[in-house]
Amino acid sequence: MVLWCTLMGVGRAAPGEVTLGGAVWLNNLEQAKAESRDSGKPLLVFDLVGRLDEKWC
Amino acid sequence: MLSNKLVGFYLKQNYILCWNSLRPVPKVTIDFGNGRVLERTIKGNTAFHLCRADGTVVDSFPGVMEPEGFMAALEASRPLARAADEEVLARHRIARREPEGPKLEAISKAVIEAPLVRVLERPGRSSGVGLDGIVDLSARPAGKEEVESKYLPGEGSLTERALAADSEASFRVLRPAVHRLFARWTHLPKLGEFRGPLFKDVLQVDLDDPYLGLKVEDIPGT
Numbered sequence: 645m646v647l648w649c650t651l652m653g654v655g656r657a658a659p660g661e662v663t664l665g666g667a668v669w670l671n672n673l674e675q676a677k678a679e680s681r682d683s684g685k686p687l688l689v690f691d692l693v694g695r696l697d698e699k700w701c
Numbered sequence: 702m703l704s705n706k707l708v709g710f711y712l713k714q715n716y717i718l719c720w721n722s723l724r725p726v727p728k729v730t731i732d733f734g735n736g737r738v739l740e741r742t743i744k745g746n747t748a749f750h751l752c753r754a755d756g757t758v759v760d761s762f763p764g765v766m767e768p769e770g771f772m773a774a775l776e777a778s779r780p781l782a783r784a785a786d787e788e789v790l791a792r793h794r795i796a797r798r799e800p801e802g803p804k805l806e807a808i809s810k811a812v813i814e815a816p817l818v819r820v821l822e823r824p825g826r827s828s829g830v831g832l833d834g835i836v837d838l839s840a841r842p843a844g845k846e847e848v849e850s851k852y853l854p855g856e857g858s859l860t861e862r863a864l865a866a867d868s869e870a871s872f873r874v875l876r877p878a879v880h881r882l883f884a885r886w887t888h889l890p891k892l893g894e895f896r897g898p899l900f901k902d903v904l905q906v907d908l909d910d911p912y913l914g915l916k917v918e919d920i921p922g923t
Contacts, residue, residue: 665706671721679717687752688751689720689892691900692722
């Protein structure tokens with residue numbers, strides 16, 4: 645898992661959060677909504693069958 | 702695509718990003734008994750939803766896309782997050798044209814999954830044809846060579862050809878289907894309202910089915 649994450653450029657910021665290509669993906673919709681409200685940036689939600697923080701996604 | 706640094710920079714600058722697992726992805730494991738194990742996922746699928754801060758969905762991008770096309774499409778839709786509901790719905794109604802040519806999707810998945818589906822095939826399985834006549838090639842039993850020769854002709858590596866074919870299908874077939882889905886509503890849907898129909902009707906992933914269409918019935922002796 646650690647090796648796969650390293651090879652794919654996947655970094656772990658905090659539990660549930662994933663860093664991909666230098667961008668942090670939250671895993672808490674309510675937190676993301678609050679950050680969207682505060683920043684004025686729209687939300688981009690990535691739905692997937694599988695998990696972003698695992699090899700199988 | 703998300704590991705691409707250019708994509709990451711663009712997303713980080715312009716959006717608050719959130720991922721959500723809809724369900725675990727099914728895995729097919731073949732244990733060769735000699736210490737070698739082959740594991741593949743099946744029925745995996747993804748979609749990006751552009752939303753307002755309250756979770757209202759204004760646009761959606763299902764399927765596989767190449768980085769440049771994805772960023773261009775997302776950038777074109779970004780103003781929708783600030784537009785009035787009526788304007789967003791009007792944009793979707795205008796864009797809901799029927800695609801020209803065969804409505805095939807999931808071509809790269811078909812290279813891996815169609816042979817697995819052939820092994821798993823049982824009478825009465827889904828034909829892989831969803832609403833609007835969109836064909837999920839990965840749900841149709843076939844050999845890898847058959848998928849390659851029929852749907853991925855040309856030069857370049859198999860990965861490159863499959864990604865290009867999927868990206869073309871995502872924009873030509875899936876995006877108009879998204880616009881038609883939005884056109885069903887008289888209001889803009891929230892995420893919880895939007896996910897089920899998008900995955901079931903556009904991507905042919907029934908999230909209410911714990912077997913995702915891979916189990917039809919129990920036949921004694923099978």
